[in-house]
Amino acid sequence: CGKSDESFISEQTENRNENNDKTDTPISGKNGHYLVLYSSRTNNTEHVAQTIQSILDCDILEVEPQIPYDDDYNSILNRAQKELEEIRQGNYPAIKTSVDNFDNYDIIFIGYPIWYGSMATPMQSFLRQHASKLSGKQIALFATSGSSDIASSVNEARSICTESILIEQSLLLTSSTLPQMESRITEWLDRIGADREESDIPESSSQNINIKIGNRTITATMEDNAAAQDFLSRLPLEVTLNDYNNTTEKIFYPSPTLTTEGVTRGCTPIPGDITIYVPWGNVAIFCKNWSHSNDLIKIGHINGNDIEALSIDGDIQVKIEQQ
Numbered sequence: 001c002g003k004s005d006e007s008f009i010s011e012q013t014e015n016r017n018e019n020n021d022k023t024d025t026p027i028s029g030k031n032g033h034y035l036v037l038y039s040s041r042t043n044n045t046e047h048v049a050q051t052i053q054s055i056l057d058c059d060i061l062e063v064e065p066q067i068p069y070d071d072d073y074n075s076i077l078n079r080a081q082k083e084l085e086e087i088r089q090g091n092y093p094a095i096k097t098s099v100d101n102f103d104n105y106d107i108i109f110i111g112y113p114i115w116y117g118s119m120a121t122p123m124q125s126f127l128r129q130h131a132s133k134l135s136g137k138q139i140a141l142f143a144t145s146g147s148s149d150i151a152s153s154v155n156e157a158r159s160i161c162t163e164s165i166l167i168e169q170s171l172l173l174t175s176s177t178l179p180q181m182e183s184r185i186t187e188w189l190d191r192i193g194a195d196r197e198e199s200d201i202p203e204s205s206s207q208n209i210n211i212k213i214g215n216r217t218i219t220a221t222m223e224d225n226a227a228a229q230d231f232l233s234r235l236p237l238e239v240t241l242n243d244y245n246n247t248t249e250k251i252f253y254p255s256p257t258l259t260t261e262g263v264t265r266g267c268t269p270i271p272g273d274i275t276i277y278v279p280w281g282n283v284a285i286f287c288k289n290w291s292h293s294n295d296l297i298k299i300g301h302i303n304g305n306d307i308e309a310l311s312i313d314g315d316i317q318v319k320i321e322q323q
């Protein structure tokens with residue numbers, strides 16, 4: 001039975017690492033307010049963790065199991081099942097990673113893959129072993145999965161870290177949303193109020209764009225939502241704006257379509273509005289007023305009266321760049 005297996009830590013010895021002298025030092029970023037801790041077997045969660053780290057320029061540390069993972073898929077499935085069963089009995093698998101204290105951190109990001117609907121076992125062990133040190137600290141959870149939800153693992157974190165402040169919004173990236181990682185992460189970090197220091201914001205994070213039509217350049221300001229962020233991440237773009245409905249709109253079809261999940265819908269377009277028409281996935285720049293639609297998402301607006309440059313017959317070749 002698992003109790004006698006040395007690869008597990010019984011409830012009696014769960015605090016072993018808290019009393020252990022040997023602790024791990026996170027890799028430091030410039031912003032010491034945040035720490036990203038992650039566990040990852042096939043690098044999906046690692047990639048998300050590194051993206052959060054690079055956006056925030058903060059500290060990062062991998063949580064590793066004592067016994068490395070086997071490459072064989074069936075073997076890892078068996079191991080995960082066995083470890084999850086042991087955790088239900090109160091026996092947490094041994095891990096290599098231990099952190100001395102979290103005193104300097106405002107938020108500790110905790111990332112893991114979903115295994116059988118649960119938080120992957122190394123991170124459960126880490127949380128268990130550091131629960132008292134995480135007391136009173138803010139924790140933000142993120143996970144990757146094939147398609148499963150994050151909810152059960154949030155409950156697991158809540159029941160292990162009873163004294164921590166769990167940030168309500170967590171981030172899940174499934175195999176279908178993983179390609180939109182950057183925009184999803186940016187939007188999530190905004191929502192939970194985790195920011196780079198002001199001085200660290202790079203110029204490229206500008207919400208302003210240039211639209212070049214021949215020799216003329218007009219400007220637009222993008223909205224602060226995930227769809228607009230995804231649009232900005234595609235720039236520079238050279239596209240043909242097709243005329244639609246007698247110069248009512250100039251449209252094009254980004255490929256893949258821009259992320260719209262979780263973005264508030266509904267817009268009554270006025271001239272200059274840059275929108276997404278969700279059912280078709282096209283970007284529509286309005287040259288004329290149009291009626292309200294719940295299927296439109298506003299992602300930006302062309303500044304001043306510059307929309308007149310697009311209010312001409314036919315299709316228009318443009319180059320769009322971030323300022």
Ligand SMILES: Cc1cc2nc3c(=O)[nH]c(=O)nc-3n(C[C@H](O)[C@H](O)[C@H](O)COP(=O)(O)O)c2cc1C
Pocket residue numbers: 039040041042043044045046076077080081112113114115116117118144145146147148149
């Ligand atoms: C042991 C094991 C169990 C898994 N269980 C689930 C599951 O219940 N639901 C799911 O959507 N994906 C499941 N997956 C897929 C992983 O959650 C997904 O591939 C994840 O992105 C892997 O992250 P990583 O690359 O950081 O290890 C499982 C993977 C493994 C290895």
